[in-house]
Amino acid sequence: MNYSQLSKEELQQIYDLQKAEYDNLVAQGYSVDIARGKPCNEQLDISMPMLTAEGIENMPKNYRNYGMLDGIPEMKKIFAQMLGVDQTEVIVGGSSSLNLMYDTIQRALQFGIMGSEPWNSQPVKFLCPVPGYDRHFAICEHFGIEMINIPMDGEGPNMDLVEQLVANDDTIKAIWCVPKYSNPTGITYSDKVVERLATMKTKAKDFRIFWDNAYVVHDLTDTPDVLANIMELCAKAGNQDRVYQFASTSKVTLAGSGVACIATSKNNVKDILSHMTMQTISYNKVWQYIHYLFLKDMTNIKEIMKQQRDIIKPKFDTLIQAFENAFGDDNGIVKWTNPNGGYFISVDVLDGCAKKVCDLCKKAGLTLTAAGAPFPYGRDVNDRTLRIAPTFTSDSDLVVATQILTCCIKLACAEKLIND
């Protein structure tokens, strides 16, 4: 059924039907939350054996003491393999990659990068592919960094626009990227897009790509997306210092209690450490070693991620199946992604309906990520995009969530079409 081809009367019939259904759902007093990309307890259970630290007696004794600011070699090696970089290009940090990103921007603001002028002393703009990760945008807003929206398509950010902007404006200092299983659209940047990012001319000499490789091993299928190696491509193009890459085990082991890293050129590593050595003596190397004992190597990490996938893939399927049942293709009011990995499904409803859907869901007891959240300043000019995070929710709650969500989409979109 294509809603856009229905008469007002037909739409009114649908509206009335859905309104009755909606009132019924509201009356149930549900309380379900699919707002945040959090792993569920079953996923976290996978890593509980880590906490008994089997093999800890083999840990070099000096790991228990101060020192080794850039982390232990065992975890450097794991991240180097995971990200396709050299061990010397890795700094292993604390438990939060977001913290490393925030600190990296704060350092650039305060000190500049590799001798450049402090970003605090000049106007600074970031390119923000949209929809994107709300916490990236929140950091920029907090620091008063102006954000410029870059539309995303199935291959990544619109590179014509990116190239044109960075070539001509030296106040554009960076671009945010979640290049693999992008938050929230789930797409992986095409080889061509990655190559253009690596080779493009930038007017700002201290331009950086914030490459948040949050979902590097978070596949949901047997045919995972393959992301081109941007650091290799940058080096080849003579732009070896262009990328700050970030990753963590927050969604491999424990959320908020994983191990995070920065991977970047040796020049950048040196620059970062020259400031970081003032900030701390070392990160938690014992926790790094406990992670190493559990994670072992890439083969074992893939096995762990397979276990994760077995738990969360059915949740994605539940949602997508419910959308297909409720709407089918070519329905005229809603499109959704079916990602090969990551943590999100992105749903685009009829323009002008996203906030309304959110409000309706809220009143029926379903919490979604706020409409607009995946956009800088929380502003979705089309009022179109909803981000769905299915992983944390129990299977039964997810069924409830799909009922509420599909009902609210029909209700809001039918109303919109009636009033148009």
Next chain:
Amino acid sequence: MNYSQLSKEELQQIYDLQKAEYDNLVAQGYSVDIARGKPCNEQLDISMPMLTAEGIENMPKNYRNYGMLDGIPEMKKIFAQMLGVDQTEVIVGGSSSLNLMYDTIQRALQFGIMGSEPWNSQPVKFLCPVPGYDRHFAICEHFGIEMINIPMDGEGPNMDLVEQLVANDDTIKAIWCVPKYSNPTGITYSDKVVERLATMKTKAKDFRIFWDNAYVVHDLTDTPDVLANIMELCAKAGNQDRVYQFASTSKVTLAGSGVACIATSKNNVKDILSHMTMQTISYNKVWQYIHYLFLKDMTNIKEIMKQQRDIIKPKFDTLIQAFENAFGDDNGIVKWTNPNGGYFISVDVLDGCAKKVCDLCKKAGLTLTAAGAPFPYGRDVNDRTLRIAPTFTSDSDLVVATQILTCCIKLACAEKLIND
């Protein structure tokens, strides 16, 4: 023997004797390091049972997931008891209190404090009681914050000077304090000093005391020093937002892999969290819980610290006994502290001799903290103070260290007196 009363001939005899001894020590090819306040392996062994995480099955499941930015209540309670504050006044962080201090200053520079002007937009000065902790001073120097030396005596910083400065200069924004078993002199601030810090008038409305309570439970005797509760005193004086207090378990459990905290007024907590929530989603709560399982409560922490003391007190005694044997009281060239707690012995040699002693020691294979390090910009205008960190070194190495150190002090000071 009082060197200052000896004739040049007598001094020359001593010099010759010590020079022969020194040449002999150099010939041994020793390599000993007493530069940094690091716990030794035996101390770290005490906490190894922590790593098997006995009782982890009782951990609330949500601690494994994102959230709880200000830390878990179990560790808040422990720090609250340790520092004599309310649980609501505690933010539990990552593994490094230095990191929390650095970030607190960076926040003030970028954003100001509780609505005040960003410190970046104005000249900023810190008062620095000297000798003090080199890493505090390094942070200021890194940020370009001007440091003003405040002489320390047996009661703490010279409060006449502090009061006069802060009352009249609104660019003085803070004072660094290690109030208990101060690094490196080992003294604990007297009640009177703490009260004056709490009650003094400050011209800067956003003046803060950086109260680095690093050695709060680190007693070396049965009659530990007692530090007045500055946050209580500040509240009583209407200056409830004046103190940022820091502590960590780095020298209770594992160095660099402990748990750190900020304790401060509720207003400050709110202000800090409003920025911190952009920086990270949460710190490592699982590590916090593992600490809670091991530390349990203050009674148990005191027991752990008793074990630590049993290991390190003999090291302090070895050094102090060696000094007494080599010099005795009233020797005219060297004074040393005999602290009731903490990690350091501070040694004051004849003015103009500290660097020379350091250099001589270095050539004989003994690494000391660089002369000048306990002063802003590494400048000890009297070239007098040496900081000794006895804890990390093995007992046999410590005997070597005392031989080299006492010999080099005699050599340098005798030479100085001969040439005066």
